[in-house]
Amino acid sequence: MNKVLSRAQQSRYGRQLLLPQFGFDGQETLSTSTALIVGLGGLGCAAAQYLAASGIGRLLLADFDNVELSNLQRQVLHGDADLGKNKAESAAQALAAINPHVELVPLIERIEVERVEVASDGRGIAKIGITQVDISKVDVVVDCSDNLATRELLNEVCYQHQTPLVSGAAIRMEGQVAVFPMTPGAPCYQCLSRHFGEQELSCVEAGVLAPLVGIIGSMQALEAIKVLTGVGKTLAGRLLLFDGAYGEWQSFGLPVWSDCLVCQNAS
Ligand SMILES: [Zn+2]
Numbered sequence: 001m002n003k004v005l006s007r008a009q010q011s012r013y014g015r016q017l018l019l020p021q022f023g024f025d026g027q028e029t030l031s032t033s034t035a036l037i038v039g040l041g042g043l044g045c046a047a048a049q050y051l052a053a054s055g056i057g058r059l060l061l062a063d064f065d066n067v068e069l070s071n072l073q074r075q076v077l078h079g080d081a082d083l084g085k086n087k088a089e090s091a092a093q094a095l096a097a098i099n100p101h102v103e104l105v106p107l108i109e110r111i112e113v114e115r116v117e118v119a120s121d122g123r124g125i126a127k128i129g130i131t132q133v134d135i136s137k138v139d140v141v142v143d144c145s146d147n148l149a150t151r152e153l154l155n156e157v158c159y160q161h162q163t164p165l166v167s168g169a170a171i172r173m174e175g176q177v178a179v180f181p182m183t184p185g186a187p188c189y190q191c192l193s194r195h196f197g198e199q200e201l202s203c204v205e206a207g208v209l210a211p212l213v214g215i216i217g218s219m220q221a222l223e224a225i226k227v228l229t230g231v232g233k234t235l236a237g238r239l240l241l242f243d244g245a246y247g248e249w250q251s252f253g254l255p256v257w258s259d260c261l262v263c264q265n266a267s
Helices: 007-012 023-031 042-053 087-098 148-161 189-193 210-229
Strands: 034-038 058-062 103-107 113-117 127-130 140-143 165-171 174-180 238-243 248-253
Touching: 023 210, 034 042, 042 058, 042 087, 042 140, 042 165, 042 210, 058 087, 087 103, 127 148, 140 148, 140 210, 148 165, 148 189, 165 210, 174 189, 174 210, 210 238
Parallel strands: 034 058, 034 140, 058 103, 140 165
Antiparallel strands: 113 127, 165 174, 174 238, 238 248
């Protein structure tokens, strides 16, 4: 790649350029990358601010909700003056102030799904897409949504387009992070979510301590940068769990579910 970082960019990103694994190549790759962040709540605010500050090229910010008073305890890109504003637009304003060189695209409608093709055997997953975004042109999807239906939908769309998915969740004082590269033989989010059943709670019912979403959202930003630049080793094939009450991290191998309707549907 011949593109050279300007003097100002070299200064802005100097501490990353010093990292031998990352360097100029990593910075230039990041600067030409696009991430879709779904949900600009607690996780999304944390993930978005680090992706923007570190110099990602383009951020698509999807959220149809408006900022409410009960969000401000943990959704750090939104402030009092943003109450009633759409979260994607509020986040885009805050991120532009952090790094004006990032292209910010707020998507303020509820994510709509398009099913293009229905599998003939009734078992396979149809080809689906999100109507507002061409996922095949997104380099990584960072799932910061707060409900199982959206997570499973994003997983299907990412699998169809082989777009890597960085998943995060936080509730009470516990969080989890996983990366689904959507490569052959790797587990997908559905391989994991089948263990949750119907009893998944949201932080509306169960509560969440503010710093927890910052920790998990920051981990998602870190994993997204690793996915985009090839630096380090991502959490692909593993589930990382954080217990904030006791300050303990644990990781487990994630097996492929042999009956997964998403990633094991091919004959
Ligand atoms: Zn699967």
